[in-house]
Amino acid sequence: MPGIEAAYVREIGVGALPPPAPRNGARWRGIFATPASVLLTLGGAALLGFALPWLLRFFIFDAVWGADDGAACRAPGAGACWAFVAHKLPYFVYGAYPPAERWRVDLVFALGFVLCVWLLAPRASGRRLAAAFVFVLYPLAALLLLSGAPWVGLSYVATDLWGGILITFVVAAFGIAVSLPFGILLALGRQSHLPAVRLASIVFIEFMRGVPLIAVLFMAATMLPLFLTERLVPDRLVPPLLGVAFFAAAYMAEVVRGGLQALPGGQREAAQALGLHFWAMQRLVILPQALRLVVPAIANTIIGLFKDTTLVATVGIFDFLRAVDSARLDPKWGGPTITPTAYCFAALVYFLFCFAMSRSAAWLEPRRRPR
Numbered sequence: 001m002p003g004i005e006a007a008y009v010r011e012i013g014v015g016a017l018p019p020p021a022p023r024n025g026a027r028w029r030g031i032f033a034t035p036a037s038v039l040l041t042l043g044g045a046a047l048l049g050f051a052l053p054w055l056l057r058f059f060i061f062d063a064v065w066g067a068d069d070g071a072a073c074r075a076p077g078a079g080a081c082w083a084f085v086a087h088k089l090p091y092f093v094y095g096a097y098p099p100a101e102r103w104r105v106d107l108v109f110a111l112g113f114v115l116c117v118w119l120l121a122p123r124a125s126g127r128r129l130a131a132a133f134v135f136v137l138y139p140l141a142a143l144l145l146l147s148g149a150p151w152v153g154l155s156y157v158a159t160d161l162w163g164g165i166l167i168t169f170v171v172a173a174f175g176i177a178v179s180l181p182f183g184i185l186l187a188l189g190r191q192s193h194l195p196a197v198r199l200a201s202i203v204f205i206e207f208m209r210g211v212p213l214i215a216v217l218f219m220a221a222t223m224l225p226l227f228l229t230e231r232l233v234p235d236r237l238v239p240p241l242l243g244v245a246f247f248a249a250a251y252m253a254e255v256v257r258g259g260l261q262a263l264p265g266g267q268r269e270a271a272q273a274l275g276l277h278f279w280a281m282q283r284l285v286i287l288p289q290a291l292r293l294v295v296p297a298i299a300n301t302i303i304g305l306f307k308d309t310t311l312v313a314t315v316g317i318f319d320f321l322r323a324v325d326s327a328r329l330d331p332k333w334g335g336p337t338i339t340p341t342a343y344c345f346a347a348l349v350y351f352l353f354c355f356a357m358s359r360s361a362a363w364l365e366p367r368r369r370p371r
Contacts, residue, residue, distance in 0.1 A: 059344070070333040080341040081333070088327045095163015095318055101155065104145045105166055111138065112173060120364055135177050146170070159237040163318035165349070170237075171244055171309040171319070176302055178245035183252025188282065190257060201253070208250030214311050216243045221315040240312045248305045255297040259290030299361030303354050321346055 031041045062079030064072045066086075073081035085092075094102050115138055119130040146166075148156040162170070189201030208216070220243035225233045263286060271281040291298070313322040327333075328342040 064337075070335045070338065073333070073337055074335040078335075078337060080344070081335060081337050082341065084328075084333045084338055084341060085345050087333070088330075091164060091327055092320060092323050093165045095166060095323060096161040097163070097166060098157060098161065101148075101157060104154070108142045108145050109169065111141070112169070120360065135181060139174065139177050142170075142173070159235055162237070164323040165320045167237075167312070167317060168306075168309050168320040171241060171312055171317075172306045174241045175244045175248050175305050175309075179248035179252045179301075179305065180298070182245070182249040184256050184287065186249060186253035187256035187260060190253065191260065204246075205250045205253050208247050209254070213244070213247050213308055214314055216247050217311060217315050219243070237317065240315055240317055244305065244309065244312065248301065248308075251301050251304075252298070255294050255301055256290065258297065259292075259294035260286065262293050263290055295361055295364060299357060303357050306353060306357070307350065320349065 032038050058079040060079075062077060064078055064081045064083050067073065067081075067083035068087075070081065070084065072078065073084065090099075090102075094105055097105060115130060115134050119127060119134050144152075145154065146157065146162070147159075148154040150156065186201050186205055189197045190205065192198045192201070217240055220239035221236075224239050228234075267285055267289065268281065271285040276284065309319055310321045313319050318326075324342050324346045328338050
């Protein structure tokens, strides 16, 4: 009919299409696809061929694997001094924590690992209980074990004796346990219809994101005691812990806000149509979907938080990198290869932790993706 467009509908069914051919080879052909790709590939291969033999010789074949002091590491042609790392490893892990009480640190590490596996395992039952343990009970139990409690037979260990990977773990774990729930509250507060709540959330987030972490640490370590009486001055480890946690919470809040904004408005409308109040709607409908959408961004923030723990050394906290830096100055182990060995070992430890967190998030992402 005039003025009406005709519509055509296929009446014959279409069979299933064959699966696409694997493209594994295309990835390798791409490195020689253009003249520029050829030059980059050949240049990279030449650089690797030049550096790899030297790296293997320094770190493996000529390395000193066993020695009681640095004499063997100072010999001409000696490579990396892994004997130094082996000798100082307890110091790198525990700092000056009493050797007789180090089982408490090991127990805290083991409990943290088990709880993380329980919380992240896709088919594990009781995940809400695991979350309660990770974010509430585990920090309290770790504090009890590490600090001590004479009424249960655990001697007191001052935080001045904590150091190494123990401090890095404590700062990172506390930062994660506080920043994630606090960041969620800040993200919800930034979208609140209450002006006071929204303004307070925006001011906190923008202030924390607008200053470097090192400034936050200095403010927490030097200014907080000025506003407290002598009896209320906290332990020296508390201000850096709070500074790192609040700083990470501001970034976590923006990550969560991105997930909240990515949800269709129909999700909220459907939850309201079911008669759910605000917190039930957030707990059962909104937050589970929003957090699944931003798993990679949350993992990225956690990895950044773990690496930023090195900055606590600026306020006198003896973290892992500070322990490595001080151990290399031991005159007993003096030598030209001690410093590169120490820093390469530190880089390897940070890489292994960050790579493990990255791979865990990549493995978890498709299993948490909304269907």
